[in-house]
Amino acid sequence: MAVATDTILKKMQRELTEAQHMSADDSIVKKHIANIQLLCELLNEEQPLPESKQEMTDRELKAMMGDAAAEQQPGPGRNPIDHDDANGKSLFDF
Template identity: 40%
Template sequence: MAIPNETILKKMMEELKQAKSQQADQRKMVKHIEHVRLLCDLIIDVEQAEPDKGPANISDISTDEMKAMLGSSSKPINEKRASDEDHEDANGKSIFDF
């Protein structure tokens, strides 16, 4: 359930009035200012959670971004590399491949 910004702003004004009236007691004044800060964070978090545009579509991804995510190899994955040679007793390049 979203709280309208107007409601949050009214509550902020109330907290500011209380903070102003409590200037003699530093601890109480700071407590009301902390409440204002919390209400500000609430508005900021809601704004960041609801960006102007919806979720990104696959068409929004550039070819450079796609290459970066998938790797820039232009060879098909199943294509055999020239450096890979078939040896009867060898399983790979490393001496630890058995």
């Protein structure tokens, strides 16, 4: 038996109102908040969030990952260090 979303929201509002009126007693407020959390979980189970499939733009990828091309190319005034026993540019390249 499914409960209507409107019914759950009204119960959440009632719990919130009661929590606000009993704000002097922390244990009662916490019980009302726990009830609200339970109602939220119930609502989320009945109506799962829509899965959004978004493509990442090149600009977003560059912002997240950095400009890999700029890191690979030495800039003006930068000379790459070349040692016989070094395997790469990173400290962690062994």
